[in-house]
Amino acid sequence: MKQPKEVDGIYQADNPMPTWWQLVWLLTIIFSVGYVVYFHWFSDWPQEVAYAKEVAEHEAKYPNKPKLVETADGSNPFREDAVAIKEGEATYKQICAACHGPNAEGAVGPSLVDAEWIHGNTDKEVFANVMGGIGPERQKLNRGGMPAWNGLGADKVYSIMAWLATKNQTLVKAK
Numbered sequence: 001m002k003q004p005k006e007v008d009g010i011y012q013a014d015n016p017m018p019t020w021w022q023l024v025w026l027l028t029i030i031f032s033v034g035y036v037v038y039f040h041w042f043s044d045w046p047q048e049v050a051y052a053k054e055v056a057e058h059e060a061k062y063p064n065k066p067k068l069v070e071t072a073d074g075s076n077p078f079r080e081d082a083v084a085i086k087e088g089e090a091t092y093k094q095i096c097a098a099c100h101g102p103n104a105e106g107a108v109g110p111s112l113v114d115a116e117w118i119h120g121n122t123d124k125e126v127f128a129n130v131m132g133g134i135g136p137e138r139q140k141l142n143r144g145g146m147p148a149w150n151g152l153g154a155d156k157v158y159s160i161m162a163w164l165a166t167k168n169q170t171l172v173k174a175k
């Protein structure tokens with residue numbers, strides 16, 4: 001250790017880091033160069049690749065999942081699809097039950113199993129209401145409105161509706 005240098009009564013010490021520490025530091029820098037090259041060009045770790053892999057694994061595991069095909073009249077392509085109905089029920093219980101009640105009988109949000117529909121009872125209308133939500137300009141109940149659920153994706157929303165359709169005959173395919 002060098003002696004502290006004195007300037008105007010203030011002591012300034014210069015204690016270099018130990019050699020072993022500096023070597024470790026240098027090694028991390030050398031390692032990082034190799035890591036970057038490997039990560040970006042040679043590994044399958046980037047998130048796009050990892051995501052594609054997970055999706056492929058999921059599809060291999062659940063091959064029966066219905067494929068989403070848009071219909072001409074806007075009716076729900078997942079109607080009567082047992083897999084979708086089951087998934088839809090699970091998604092409903094997880095997300096919608098808080099406001100519409102565990103069995104869709106209504107709470108803050110209106111009942112979805114009775115014959116009264118405020119914003120339309122066709123698949124097309126209900127899909128639009130769920131995906132886009134019901135904002136202040138359209139809301140009728142004055143209970144804070146209905147959030148937009150397009151973040152769930154069309155698959156999940158149609159699945160929820162397929163489940164609702166099993167519980168409510170008045171949710172119709174089209175006019």
Ligand code: HEC
Nearest residue numbers: 096099109117118119120134139140141142143145146149
């Ligand atoms: C934060 C509470 C809340 C959540 C969560 C919620 N809703 Fe709603 N929903 C409402 C309210 C409030 C309304 C009534 C809007 C109005 O005042 O017109 C509504 C209305 C609706 C309507 C229109 C009903 C009709 O009679 O026309 C449908 C369909 C609907 N919700 C489905 C869903 C589905 C499906 C989910 C889950 C993905 C969901 N909601 C989640 C609060 C919620």
